Amino acid sequence: MAEDLHLEEQRPERMTLSIGPHHPATHGVLRVKLELEGETVIKAEPETGFLHTGIEKTAEHLTWNQATTVMDRMDYLAPISNNTGYVMAVEKLLGIEDRIPEKARVTRVILLELNRIASHLVGLGTGGLDYGNIGTPIFWAFELRDRILDIFEHTTGQRMNPSYMRVGGLAYDLPHNFKEMVEDFLKIAPSRIQELKDVMLNNPIFVDRAKGVSVITYEQALRYGLTGRNLRVTGSDYDVRKYYPYLGYENYDFDVPVYTDGDSWSRTAITFDEMFESLKIVRQALDNLPWDDRHIIDDRKLVLPPKQEVKHSMEALIHHFKLVQHGFDVPAGEVYQAIESPRGEIGFYVVSDGGNKPMRVRVRPPSFYAVYSLPVLLEGYMLSDVVGAIATIDPIFGEVDR
Amino acid sequence: MDIWMTLLMLVVKALVLAISVTLAVAVFLLFMRKVLGYFAYRVGPVKVGPWGVLQPIADVIKMLFKEDIIPVQADPLIYRLSPIIAFFCALGVWVVIPWAPRGSFWSSMSDPNAGVLVMLAIAAMGVYGVALGGWASQNKYGLLGSMRATAQMISYELAMAASLLGVILWTGSVSMFDIVDKQREVINLFPQFLGFLVFYTASLAEAAWTPFDLPEGETELVGGYHTDYGGMRFGLFYLTELTHAVNSAVLTTTFYLGGYNPWFGLTMIPGFVWFLIKVALLVFVLYWIKCTFPRFRYDRLMVFGWKVLLPVAALNLVGTAIYVALWA
Numbered sequence: 001m002a003e004d005l006h007l008e009e010q011r012p013e014r015m016t017l018s019i020g021p022h023h024p025a026t027h028g029v030l031r032v033k034l035e036l037e038g039e040t041v042i043k044a045e046p047e048t049g050f051l052h053t054g055i056e057k058t059a060e061h062l063t064w065n066q067a068t069t070v071m072d073r074m075d076y077l078a079p080i081s082n083n084t085g086y087v088m089a090v091e092k093l094l095g096i097e098d099r100i101p102e103k104a105r106v107t108r109v110i111l112l113e114l115n116r117i118a119s120h121l122v123g124l125g126t127g128g129l130d131y132g133n134i135g136t137p138i139f140w141a142f143e144l145r146d147r148i149l150d151i152f153e154h155t156t157g158q159r160m161n162p163s164y165m166r167v168g169g170l171a172y173d174l175p176h177n178f179k180e181m182v183e184d185f186l187k188i189a190p191s192r193i194q195e196l197k198d199v200m201l202n203n204p205i206f207v208d209r210a211k212g213v214s215v216i217t218y219e220q221a222l223r224y225g226l227t228g229r230n231l232r233v234t235g236s237d238y239d240v241r242k243y244y245p246y247l248g249y250e251n252y253d254f255d256v257p258v259y260t261d262g263d264s265w266s267r268t269a270i271t272f273d274e275m276f277e278s279l280k281i282v283r284q285a286l287d288n289l290p291w292d293d294r295h296i297i298d299d300r301k302l303v304l305p306p307k308q309e310v311k312h313s314m315e316a317l318i319h320h321f322k323l324v325q326h327g328f329d330v331p332a333g334e335v336y337q338a339i340e341s342p343r344g345e346i347g348f349y350v351v352s353d354g355g356n357k358p359m360r361v362r363v364r365p366p367s368f369y370a371v372y373s374l375p376v377l378l379e380g381y382m383l384s385d386v387v388g389a390i391a392t393i394d395p396i397f398g399e400v401d402r
Numbered sequence: 403m404d405i406w407m408t409l410l411m412l413v414v415k416a417l418v419l420a421i422s423v424t425l426a427v428a429v430f431l432l433f434m435r436k437v438l439g440y441f442a443y444r445v446g447p448v449k450v451g452p453w454g455v456l457q458p459i460a461d462v463i464k465m466l467f468k469e470d471i472i473p474v475q476a477d478p479l480i481y482r483l484s485p486i487i488a489f490f491c492a493l494g495v496w497v498v499i500p501w502a503p504r505g506s507f508w509s510s511m512s513d514p515n516a517g518v519l520v521m522l523a524i525a526a527m528g529v530y531g532v533a534l535g536g537w538a539s540q541n542k543y544g545l546l547g548s549m550r551a552t553a554q555m556i557s558y559e560l561a562m563a564a565s566l567l568g569v570i571l572w573t574g575s576v577s578m579f580d581i582v583d584k585q586r587e588v589i590n591l592f593p594q595f596l597g598f599l600v601f602y603t604a605s606l607a608e609a610a611w612t613p614f615d616l617p618e619g620e621t622e623l624v625g626g627y628h629t630d631y632g633g634m635r636f637g638l639f640y641l642t643e644l645t646h647a648v649n650s651a652v653l654t655t656t657f658y659l660g661g662y663n664p665w666f667g668l669t670m671i672p673g674f675v676w677f678l679i680k681v682a683l684l685v686f687v688l689y690w691i692k693c694t695f696p697r698f699r700y701d702r703l704m705v706f707g708w709k710v711l712l713p714v715a716a717l718n719l720v721g722t723a724i725y726v727a728l729w730a
């Protein structure tokens with residue numbers, strides 16, 4: 001505070017305004033220190049760390065499978081992405097990624113894409129709210145997202161933090177009506193998303209406020225390490241799903257929407273396009289879902305034996321005991337696995353020393369880089385654009401601070 | 403004796419007016435919550451009373467029982483005064499509104515022959531409440547909100563008054579009753595369509611309603627001018643805002659939709675009821691707008707006010723003047 005006052009004495013025409021850490025528009029706990037001249041932003045300084053939870057450190061004290069539960073809690077809007085990314089990194093370390101049953105892989109794709117839609121819906125809804133539309137977008141978006149959460153609840157037992165992925169596959173098999181639930185969602189989703197798009201995207205006031213505002217160029221985006229939507233609006237088509245395919249993404253037919261303006265409007269428009277692409281992927285994946293396949297790898301060293309067998313077989317009992325008490329060991333080594341989360345490339349750098357716990361889990365959070373590109377997005381624009389810029393880059397602070 | 407009687411009647415009338423306007427605003431508050439709810443796949447309030455009808459009363463009771471806090475850095479006198487000024491000016495507009503045809507005792511609070519000017523003057527004073535409120539609370543968000551409010555209200559007042567000039571020319575009088583009576587056959591909406599558009603837009607801006615709700619800008623400025631207000635002082639600001647919105651509907655009804663004059667020749671419905679029907683219709687449009695539009699940006703707001711609304715209002719005025727001079 002003292003330095004702020006000092007600054008105001010030096011430049012009396014400037015005002016220092018602190019947006020956050022608790023401010024309705026910061027979507028969590030971001031603080032942006034703004035220097036204003038009138039309503040124009042001269043200088044912006046993001047400050048993070050208010051939600052530090054020590055997830056990376058916590059993971060070092062949990063066994064390989066237990067650590068999936070804390071991964072959920074980073075990006076709480078896209079928990080499936082975090083889960084899958086981490087689990088795939090561990091599978092890579094174990095060298096079993098080719099042995100994952102097809103059903104688990106396809107289910108992962110379906111849930112990942114549904115999760116992408118759910119996360120984008122929250123971003124759009126709260127973004128609409130930040131642009132001052134208090135009535136419709138947020139409720140329309142949340143209503144649709146709730147249907148996705150219902151699917152998650154029914155499939156995984158949890159709405160927000162499912163922890164459904166396990167090393168080797170899925171925690172348990174899909175419910176019998178999984179296909180019908182997703183079909184029902186696919187039936188209503190396109191028209192609902194289109195409705196939301198009609199209300200938000202082409203509204204003249206919104207176009208007026210978002211077009212050509214908070215522009216970031218391709219070079220700047222690369223320099224700040226942006227990925228995902230925030231990079232693709234600058235003309236790049238970098239998408240981990242296309243460049244480094246995982247889970248068989250190379251077999252699905254989908255496009256990567258690209259915009260070239262790098263402004264807030266493109267960041268909103270691309271979100272809608274990505275949701276439609278995700279629906280396409282879900283459609284294809286659902287058609288290819290091998291229903292009678294195993295949901296998890298058949299490996300007694302990694303997966304608990306069926307309960308019935310434990311009661312009769314000595315070997316199964318030993319495996320059960322060993323997995324519950326100790327977990328499994330992962331050969332020493334280090335690995336980097338990136339997947340495309342709704343916010344961009346989320347990378348897991350996992351190191352094992354050969355024990356039953358990770359030695360180090362380092363996460364590359366896409367939001368973190370997006371937040372620190374805020375000075376580019378804010379300086380020279382107006383106070384109202386600050387809110388829009390924060391809303392359209394859509395950061396999640398659980399992930400930024402970890 | 404006579405003068406005392408008149409004075410007493412005036413006080414009674416004023417009390418009845420103030421209470422009924424406040425009650426009407428409470429009804430519109432419930433109406434708003436219900437409409438906003440249905441727009442958003444919700445049902446609005448349902449818990450307090452049947453169908454949630456007692457919700458506004460519950461809101462007011464909550465406000466009244468909150469602790470009254472005055473920030474240390476605030477200017478205590480102005481801090482206390484500004485919500486009162488704001489609410490008083492919002493209520494004051496109703497003094498000149500004609501409810502029912504001339505002649506009845508209850509047809510309006512008063513009938514000055516320059517009613518339009520009185521209305522404009524009182525409405526213009528409303529900016530003091532907002533400007534002083536943000537300034538007195540010594541809060542940066544509040545200050546920014548006040549600055550925005552002041553600039554916005556003064557700019558849009560101009561467009562509003564300029565569009566009303568068309569109506570005044572068309573009627574040939576500045577009395578509110580004359581303006582309404584003139585619309586017995588044809589409501590002003592048709593001959594003064596441009597003026598209507600400008601007036602309605604400007605009155606939204608005067609009320610700081612969406613898409614012109616920059617003074618509060620809850621996502622940018624937390625609460626704008628009432629960031630540091632709590633309890634019933636905030637409640638008064640909130641009521642003021644709603645009253646302003648209802649005022650916008652009431653004034654548009656009076657100037658452009660024919661006030662108490664019946665539509666479609668349905669004279670069996672009393673004028674007062676017609677007036678309320680039209681107001682309710684316009685209030686619904688207000689909520690519709692609130693659900694549909696995002697907020698303007700400050701610079702675009704100024705551009706829109708000065709470069710779009712004001713020239714259109716001037717065009718409307720010139721057109722009306724030529725017509726009145728040549729044919730009327």
